[in-house]
Amino acid sequence: QVQLQESGPGLVKPSGTLSLTCAVSGTSIGNSNWWTWVRQPPGKGLEWIGEAYHNGITNYSPSLMSRVTISVDKSKNQFSLRLSSVTAADTAMYYCATGYDVLDIWGQGTMVIVSS
Amino acid sequence: DIQMSQSPSSLSASVGDRVTIPCRASRGISNYLAWYQQKPGEPPKFLIYATFTLHSGVPSRFSASGSGADFALTISSLQPEDVATYYCQQYNTAPRMFGQGTKVELK
Numbered sequence: 001q002v003q004l005q006e007s008g009p010g011l012v013k014p015s016g017t018l019s020l021t022c023a024v025s026g027t028s029i030g031n032s033n034w035w036t037w038v039r040q041p042p043g044k045g046l047e048w049i050g051e052a053y054h055n056g057i058t059n060y061s062p063s064l065m066s067r068v069t070i071s072v073d074k075s076k077n078q079f080s081l082r083l084s085s086v087t088a089a090d091t092a093m094y095y096c097a098t099g100y101d102v103l104d105i106w107g108q109g110t111m112v113i114v115s116s
Numbered sequence: 117d118i119q120m121s122q123s124p125s126s127l128s129a130s131v132g133d134r135v136t137i138p139c140r141a142s143r144g145i146s147n148y149l150a151w152y153q154q155k156p157g158e159p160p161k162f163l164i165y166a167t168f169t170l171h172s173g174v175p176s177r178f179s180a181s182g183s184g185a186d187f188a189l190t191i192s193s194l195q196p197e198d199v200a201t202y203y204c205q206q207y208n209t210a211p212r213m214f215g216q217g218t219k220v221e222l223k
Contacts, residue, residue: 036212038160038214045201045203045214045215045216045217046152046154046160046203046214046217047214048205048211048212048213048214050211051210051212059210059211059212060211061211061213062117062211095159095160097159097160099162101148101165101207102150102162102165102205102207103150103152103160103162103205104162104165104171105162106159106160106161106162107159108159109159
């Protein structure tokens with residue numbers, strides 16, 4: 001059974017960098033899945049952030065592309081999200097998710113607050 | 117980039133009612149359309165892929181239809197446990213955007 005678990009700081013200072021990791025269990029991160037990050041500001045809808053394939057191919061949301069990096073670590077069977085120059089608008093629940101094309105497996109999410 | 121829109125943002129219905137949730141893409145996406153259900157305090161749950169194919173374990177009261185750019189999710193007989201927000205997502209091309217969501221509430 002594939003499981004995902006997000007981890008990382010729950011509080012990030014404005015202008016800082018948000019860094020999250022998603023640990024993958026029950027499957028190899030080298031399989032034919034897209035490894036995806038999605039976020040949800042409080043009381044709002046889902047926002048697709050971006051995705052990475054095990055070979056390094058990435059796709060990002062145009063609105064975040066200048067600030068976001070998603071990477072895959074095969075040795076640790078995990079993938080990561082880095083979002084730079086954060087503001088209060090980046091406060092959200094961050095989910096990692098995966099699937100061959102649709103997102104059929106989701107982590108429980110981790111709340112990140114941007115505040116000084 | 118393909119934008120997804122869902123309207124209305126919320127709707128109210130009674131138990132047993134037939135509920136239809138529309139979703140529109142800014143251009144044709146073939147049948148690369150998925151639906152997710154999210155209950156308060158929970159991560160989204162994958163429901164439907166390839167426009168109308170139910171994921172394993174999804175109750176048969178859920179169905180979906182559409183083609184090209186216009187799609188819909190239907191709940192044939194609304195149950196209390198169906199109270200949730202429903203999101204469509206296109207996966208024809210990246211970025212794989214979500215619709216804004218439609219919140220289904222009980223009258």
